[in-house]
Amino acid sequence: RSLVVVHFWAPWAPQCAQMNEVMAALAKEHMQVMFVKLEAEAVPEVSEKYGITSVPTFLFFKNSQKVDRLDGAHAPELTKKVQRHASSSSISAGSNDSAKEDLNVRLKKLINAAPCMLFMKGSPKEPRCGFSKQIVEILNKHGISFSSFDIFSDEEVRQGLKTYSNWPTYPQLYVAGELIGGLDIVKELEASGELDTICPKAQKLEDRLKTLINKAPVMLFMKGSKQVAKCGFSKQIIEIMNNTGIDYETFDILEDEEVRQGLKTFSNWPTYPQLYVKGELVGGLDIVKELKESGELLPVLKGEN
Numbered sequence: 001r002s003l004v005v006v007h008f009w010a011p012w013a014p015q016c017a018q019m020n021e022v023m024a025a026l027a028k029e030h031m032q033v034m035f036v037k038l039e040a041e042a043v044p045e046v047s048e049k050y051g052i053t054s055v056p057t058f059l060f061f062k063n064s065q066k067v068d069r070l071d072g073a074h075a076p077e078l079t080k081k082v083q084r085h086a087s088s089s090s091i092s093a094g095s096n097d098s099a100k101e102d103l104n105v106r107l108k109k110l111i112n113a114a115p116c117m118l119f120m121k122g123s124p125k126e127p128r129c130g131f132s133k134q135i136v137e138i139l140n141k142h143g144i145s146f147s148s149f150d151i152f153s154d155e156e157v158r159q160g161l162k163t164y165s166n167w168p169t170y171p172q173l174y175v176a177g178e179l180i181g182g183l184d185i186v187k188e189l190e191a192s193g194e195l196d197t198i199c200p201k202a203q204k205l206e207d208r209l210k211t212l213i214n215k216a217p218v219m220l221f222m223k224g225s226k227q228v229a230k231c232g233f234s235k236q237i238i239e240i241m242n243n244t245g246i247d248y249e250t251f252d253i254l255e256d257e258e259v260r261q262g263l264k265t266f267s268n269w270p271t272y273p274q275l276y277v278k279g280e281l282v283g284g285l286d287i288v289k290e291l292k293e294s295g296e297l298l299p300v301l302k303g304e305n
Contacts, residue, residue: 005034108177237273
């Protein structure tokens with residue numbers, strides 16, 4: 001009944017090294033849990049079997065069965081999952097009721113994780129069954145904003161949600177925490193025109209870009225983050241910005257292709273990084289360098305000029 005946590009990692013990824021440190025700390029705290037590191041590219045057949053497409057990825061096993069998964073370098077989420085699964089491992093056989101109650105609480109949270117939640121096989125970009133593929137196509141065609149959960153990533157959720165919602169198949173679509181139904185129901189709602197009134201619409205790209213540009217008084221759209229710049233120009237502009245002492249937020253355009261392409265057209269500025277102050281485009285690295293040399297950068301960042 002013990003818990004095994006497997007970290008699929010790569011030596012070239014700095015975030016994997018950070019998560020290895022987190023695992024080492026968790027190992028000291030949870031002596032009953034076994035933590036294993038697997039170099040993803042060294043065991044391609046295992047990585048393929050478990051659908052490992054990026055690092056770091058963590059798989060959780062109990063009784064040789066995969067019970068959970070975590071993609072990405074999310075230390076707080078890893079800690080939470082280890083604590084939850086480690087504590088449920090130590091639950092005695094007589095406390096099934098409390099385990100069932102915990103699962104129901106978790107299912108309710110997942111169902112309410114977004115205004116529109118789709119429980120499917122795979123992801124919207126890579127559906128892993130025909131029904132899931134069709135429902136994603138319908139939602140996208142109608143510009144519906146939705147989040148998804150891959151039921152293949154968590155056997156406990158996959159089985160538990162069938163009972164919780166009294167709906168035996170997948171995909172399952174929920175709006176505002178209420179079950180709408182599966183593919184057939186969604187097709188019926190589309191045919192009757194009700195789908196557009198029931199499901200929340202995705203924000204238009206232009207509105208989304210305006211929201212992002214105005215997210216903070218000083219916004220920098222760059223490749224990478226403050227901590228890890230992923231191109232020389234972004235690295236240089238970060239160094240200049242850090243020396244001003246002005247607070248600023250960043251957005252990694254490598255994480256969102258829609259924003260990356262859309263912002264070039266929206267701002268009529270073809271390259272990155274791009275710096276905005278109070279929603280107005282200042283420019284790229286060359287402009288920032290010129291402002292710095294002329295002594296105007298600080299007033300511009302403060303919105304005085």
